[in-house]
Structure formats: C-alpha cells, structure tokens
Amino acid sequence: MTNDKQAIHEVVLGYCRGVDRLDLDLVRSAYHPDALDHHSSFTGKINEFLVWVETELAKYRSTMHFVGNHLAKVDGDRAVSETYAMVVHVGHSPQDEANYTSGVRYIDYMERRDGRWAISERGAIRDWIRSEVNNLSLPPGHVAQGARGQDDRIFKALKLLEGHSSSALPLSAGLAGQGA
Template structure:
C-alpha cells in the first residue's frame, strides 16, 4: 500500500473512532448511562455546558441528576466535522435534543414556567465543540463546549397510554433498554 493511501486510511479510521465517541455520548445521555459517558472523556477532561463548567468527572454525575428529572430524552447528532492534527483533533457536531419533563418532576421550575405547569416538552438545538487527544492509542474528549443555538418549549402532547400498549417497546434507562441486548456497551 502506498504511503498516501495508508495516511488517508489512518485519518478515516481516526475520524470514525472520534465520531463513535460523539455518538456514544448521546446514547449515554439518553439511556442515563454514566459509565458509558465516562468512557468518552480522558481523566483530566473538562466540560462547559453553560450551567455547568468544570471537570468532566464532575459533569457526569451532575448531568445524570438533571436527567433524573426528565421522563425521556433523545439527542440526535449530525453534521460531524473533524479536523485532525497528529494526536489531537477538534470537532463540531450539531445536536437536536428532545426532553420530556413531567410536571411532578419540576417542569415548571426547571423551564421557568408556572409552578402548576403541565408536563413540558423542550427541544434545543446546538453544537458540541470538542477537543480530542489520542493518548495510549485511544481517542477521547479533553474538552467539550456545548453551544446552544435555539430552543422551544410547550406543554407535552404525548397521548400514549404506555400501560395499555403492552406489546410496544418503549425506551428505558440503561441497562434495561432494548438496545443494550442488541448493542452492549462493551466493545
């Protein structure tokens, strides 16, 4: 194999590994899987989500607590752009994050709505600006900065009677979600 092709293949593999980390982080958030989220960060990594700024090792339990107030979330990640520079990389990835926040879990307080608010549906769009490093042959995030571009909030219109739809499979936190049978977190 010629040198240029070998370099291009290495870049492709590095970008794929970085992309997988970005996707696994979204899965970890939506499945409330703290151990999986932790695998995406180097031990000394930092995170800036606006309302949280600090060490990623402190961010993981903090965000899990925030997620415990939500019935369900779904983060859709796309437009992943990655620039490699040796064992360092930067990336920008777009996200659209859906959140169902039950009234009894403080939807009104969390979203700034009235104290007696109904269940709330909040959608936010933004981007993750990540810095990665390859240490000991493994890519991980060294800093994540969440940039928020827009959001919308409304009363939830979900009408599914989940108890009556007993043949349907609904998303659940890890490890009880159906996806963990198909795609375990261990690689």
C-alpha cells in the same frame, strides 16, 4: 485519517447514547479522566460533570439526541470536532416545563492517548430552544418504549450479539416481549 474521524464520531455517538440511556459509564468513556466540560450552566472536570448530568437528567422522563453534521479536523493525536445535534427533552408529564427541544453544537477538543480518542475539553453551545409544554404526547403503554439504564432494548441486543456465534443475529430475540 478517515479511521481517526470515524473513531472521533463514535466518541460523540457514545456520549449521546450514554446520556439518553442514563449510562454514566458510557458517558465517562467519551472523556479522558482529566477532561473539562462547559455545558449549559456547568463548567468543571468530568467527575463533577457526571454528578451534574445525573442530577439534571432526573428532571426528564427521557432525552433523545439526534446527531447531524459532524466535522473533525485531525492533526496527529489532536483534533477539533464540531457536531450539530437536536436534543429532545421529555418531562414527566405533557405540562412539564422540562418538555423542550434544543439545537446544540458540541465543540470538542479531542486527543488520542494510548491509541484511544476521547474528549479532553468540550463546549456545549445551545443555538435555540423550542418549548413543547402542553404540545407533547407520551406514547401509549402498549407500544415499545425506551428505558434508561440496562433495561433498554439496545443493551439486550448488544448482549445477544456478544454471545451469538453465527453471523445472523435474530433481532426479534433481543426485542421479544417489547411490543411493536
């Protein structure tokens, strides 16, 4: 059961990375193909959800999910998990109304199909919102910054790992030229 709970937690974490890096294939992989999502003002199937997510994320320069408490109750090939998260939304300027932090919970109905855990239905519950309008500073251009899509440093590091034959992975090689 511990391995099942870890696999379920990895699904949630993969979803968060997918949203934050605007990697819609990674977001899709967190769901079964017939999954349903109830998310803010959206309710629908996964393919419709991905279109909605891409449209919504265009409003933001970046998002960052901080995952906290995670509990999963497993019953055979079915599970319910509850994940607490804080999500930081960064607009395109410090004055942007899209700058806010939100406390959310994901209530996920998970199923293991063909040995793979994924979301069959998700409810995203927003517990609170804190506005960051005019209270947000963007990092200066000379420091390392994240990017949406395959240009983000995590993908460079993962590619290094895939192609590296020794057990010692030089992290700096994957981050070279990225600032400090």
